[in-house]
Amino acid sequence: MKMRSLDVRGLEAPEPLERILGELDSLQSDEQLNVTHWREPLLLYPILMERGWQYKTEYNEKNRTYLISIRKDKQ
Amino acid sequence: MNPGALSLENAPGFWTPVRFFLTVPVFGVIAAGIIFLDGGQLFQSRWLPAPLAVAHVFTLGYIAMAMLGALFQMLPVVMGAALQQAERVAVIAHLLISAGTLCLVFAFLAQVPALFAAAIILLVPVLILFGAGVLVAIFKAGKARTTARAVQLAALGLIVTVVIGGYLASGHASEVVPLNRSLTNYHAAWGVIGWILVLAIGVSEQVIPMFLTTPSYPDLLNKRLVYLLMLLLCAGSLLPLRGLEQVAVVLVSILMLVYATVTLYLLAKRRRKRFDITNWFWRIGMLCLMLGAGINLYGYFGGTLVGADVSVLSGLLLLAGFAVSIINGMLYKIVPFLVWLNLRMPVVMGKLKPGTKFYTPNIHEVINMQPMKIQFMFHVIGLLLLVASVFSQGFLVYVAATAMLLSNLLLLANLSHAVRLYRKYSGQVIAVR
Numbered sequence: 001m002k003m004r005s006l007d008v009r010g011l012e013a014p015e016p017l018e019r020i021l022g023e024l025d026s027l028q029s030d031e032q033l034n035v036t037h038w039r040e041p042l043l044l045y046p047i048l049m050e051r052g053w054q055y056k057t058e059y060n061e062k063n064r065t066y067l068i069s070i071r072k073d074k075q
Numbered sequence: 076m077n078p079g080a081l082s083l084e085n086a087p088g089f090w091t092p093v094r095f096f097l098t099v100p101v102f103g104v105i106a107a108g109i110i111f112l113d114g115g116q117l118f119q120s121r122w123l124p125a126p127l128a129v130a131h132v133f134t135l136g137y138i139a140m141a142m143l144g145a146l147f148q149m150l151p152v153v154m155g156a157a158l159q160q161a162e163r164v165a166v167i168a169h170l171l172i173s174a175g176t177l178c179l180v181f182a183f184l185a186q187v188p189a190l191f192a193a194a195i196i197l198l199v200p201v202l203i204l205f206g207a208g209v210l211v212a213i214f215k216a217g218k219a220r221t222t223a224r225a226v227q228l229a230a231l232g233l234i235v236t237v238v239i240g241g242y243l244a245s246g247h248a249s250e251v252v253p254l255n256r257s258l259t260n261y262h263a264a265w266g267v268i269g270w271i272l273v274l275a276i277g278v279s280e281q282v283i284p285m286f287l288t289t290p291s292y293p294d295l296l297n298k299r300l301v302y303l304l305m306l307l308l309c310a311g312s313l314l315p316l317r318g319l320e321q322v323a324v325v326l327v328s329i330l331m332l333v334y335a336t337v338t339l340y341l342l343a344k345r346r347r348k349r350f351d352i353t354n355w356f357w358r359i360g361m362l363c364l365m366l367g368a369g370i371n372l373y374g375y376f377g378g379t380l381v382g383a384d385v386s387v388l389s390g391l392l393l394l395a396g397f398a399v400s401i402i403n404g405m406l407y408k409i410v411p412f413l414v415w416l417n418l419r420m421p422v423v424m425g426k427l428k429p430g431t432k433f434y435t436p437n438i439h440e441v442i443n444m445q446p447m448k449i450q451f452m453f454h455v456i457g458l459l460l461l462v463a464s465v466f467s468q469g470f471l472v473y474v475a476a477t478a479m480l481l482s483n484l485l486l487l488a489n490l491s492h493a494v495r496l497y498r499k500y501s502g503q504v505i506a507v508r
Contacts, residue, residue: 010346013285014415014438021423038284038291042155043416050424064291 001071002028007036009065017044020070024053027072035068044068087147089417089497091165095144096406097490098173102136103399103483105180107476110461115472118465121386122256128183133394134266135176135198139233141402142274143168145409146209146226153281154223156216158208171201182247191248199241206234225277225301232269232305236262261312263390268327269308271398273301276334278405279357286408287354289341296337304330324375331368335361352447356404359455363396383465391465396458403454403486410490411441414497434500441493450489453482 006023008016016037023033035041040057048055048070055070109129110117117125147165150156158164175197182190209230213223239262246254284291291297304327311323339361342354367389374385415438422433460475 010288012288012347013412014419039153039281040155042152043420047420047423064294 002031004031004033005036006033009036009038017041020044021047024051024070027070029072032069032071035066035070037066037068038064040066041068087151087161087165089413089501091162092144092148093410093413093494094165094169095140095147096410097487097494098169099137099141099144099402099406100483100487100490102132102140102176103486104480105136106132106395107457107480107483109180109184110479111473111476115464115468118384118387118468118472120384121390124183124186126387126390128180130390130394131176131179131183133399134271135172135179138271138394138398138402139202140169140172140176141406142271143172143205145278145405148409148413149222149226149278149281150209150212154213154216154226156212156223158212164205164208168201168205171197175201179244182244186247188248191244195241195244195248199237202237203234206230206237221297221301222277222281225273225280228301228305229270229274229277232265232273232308236266236270239265264308264312267393268304272331272334273304275398275401276301276304279338279401282405282408283338283341283357286412287342287351287357288346290344290346292337292341296333300330300334321375324372328368328372332365335364335368350444352444352451353404353408355451356400356407356454359458360397360400360404363392363400363458367392367397380466382467388462388465391461395461400454400458403451406486406490407442407447410493411436411438414438414441414493417497418500436496436500441496442489443492446485446489446492450482450485453478453485457482 004023004027006019008019011019020033020035020041027033040059045055053070053072055068057069058067059065060067106129109125109132113125117123117129120126121130147158147161150158151161175194178190178197179194181187182194207230210227213227216223239258242252243254243256243258243262245252280292280297283289307323307327307330311320311327314320339358342358342361345351345354370385370392371389374389379385380388415436418433419435421427422435427433457475457478460471460478464472464475
């Protein structure tokens, strides 16, 4: 699985969502997108579900960041 | 898979929060109208009918109206907590609060017991049920993050404020119930600190970094501030010890100063330095919070000002200065965001008919900058002149009320422009749900 990273911290809403969607447009089935975000992107989840993508969110208490891993195939 | 994921069935529609936001400047116009017609007598004492009426136009018609709208949007989108039947609840709550506020305002102005009774019936159940609904929705969502906790505490603050306020109003409505004016300070303290300030802290923790690209609030401040404020509020109002109340008042004032200072510092550290009107509304709001907290403390320990009622001045700074300014700034972020969200989501969700035209607005162009700048100017002029009017009654108050009237009419026009944009383009896309 190839890894692709996207850091959307410090971007003004709704730019993080637009950037993530932009990356997903070109995401291949053997790739995983790892997004680093200050907040949990609750608006993104229904879009991912609608498109049938898998995702997992982890919160890093120390850095106060969310890491959202997104891939097209089933986990 | 995340269990807190938002389902679009639970996502609020465009009008759920926006009907509240569009009503906010209407009550701003009403407040300006009362100040104009009163001609400045209201600054002589907080116990006169006009200042009580204006205070409730601000707290219910302007502040609570905006905060309820914001919560209808933020609960599902930011906290993953869905209010049951949000659209229906929003329509009913909006109607009851609008009608109830008008009843209460006219009840104060005309001193009509029946209107106080009507205001109690219209306002108390809906606000308590809303507060309880928020508490339950966040509890069910199982989120323990700072904003959600702050919103829960603020909902508790709202309930306490409304219970005391309802009891006070029943003293006006009926001769059977004694009018216990000593409770007024607790009603005001729970309203300003337990509801408005705690919610503002919770909301700013999300909104400031999200929309103004600032660093996050310091962890310690973030997690402890709202708990400390509520603890002090409880200690100061529940334990009948004068010394303890004094300590609580001093500490709450210090915490207000700390929150305002940290927010001003964060705003100075924005990652993007592009001119942003919300930034300036929040700066004015924080300066008013500092001044209001300081003057309140000064007045609490017996300080006086020549030609001015200290409690009227601190109330003016905390409500019309702090709360109204930050709400104004927040509306200029959240309304364009809602226009973007509701036009963009059907597109990214693939819910368009093949070949359907769609439009994705640039969030910075939903409301033009120049009209927002002009409105900001009238807001600041109105605020400065209102403060000056507390010291010098007369001609000044009419100019202040006119500036405030124009500020709110412009705010209404600017928000309506965003709504028109949504209406124009929403017809071209198929609704998501």
